[in-house]
Amino acid sequence: MGFPETRPRRLRRTAALRRLVTETSLEPRQLVLPMFVREGASEHTPISSMPGVVQHTRDSLRRAAVEAAELGLGGVMLFGIPTTKDARGSGGVDPGGILNVAIADVVGEVGDAIAVMGDLCLDEFTNHGHCGVLGEDGSVDNDATLAVYAEMAQRRPLPGFTWWGRAG
Secondary structure, three states: OOOOOOOHHHHHHOOOHHHHHHHOOOOHHOOOEEEEEEEEEEEOOOOOOOOOOOOEEEEHHHHHHHHHHOOOOEEEEEEEEOOOOHHHHHHHHHOOOOOHHHHHHHHHHOOOOOOOEEEOOOOOOOOOOOOOOEOOOOEEEEEHHHHHHHHHHHHHOOOOOOOOOOOO
């Protein structure tokens, strides 16, 4: 007999045995759903390059977040698409900016039933499309960018919430 001489399949014979000895599993609680919300949108719009994914309105975003929580997903990652952009990406730190109001909307709707995360990249907020603040020579200024990222990460759009969740 050629290689391999033995083929032990006893642990793969039935679904119950496979469930018992599986080393890796993938469950909805381990998944994070990316969700895009467009400032000023009156209806959700499909994203052609991402079949099944849409740019939400604030209302459709809330409904979709509830559905994600009901499905048992681990979290949602929110990406804001502002109507106005500037070189510094100011909309990302604006308490009234689309990302911050979307986070508040979703947390207000689902509470702590699902983890709600916000994208900390500046590309959607800058008028040049780079993920960071540009220096005078046109290159990304890492120090200036990190300062904006830190400000975005520290933004707490809801009173009574801390960095890690609802305040006690």
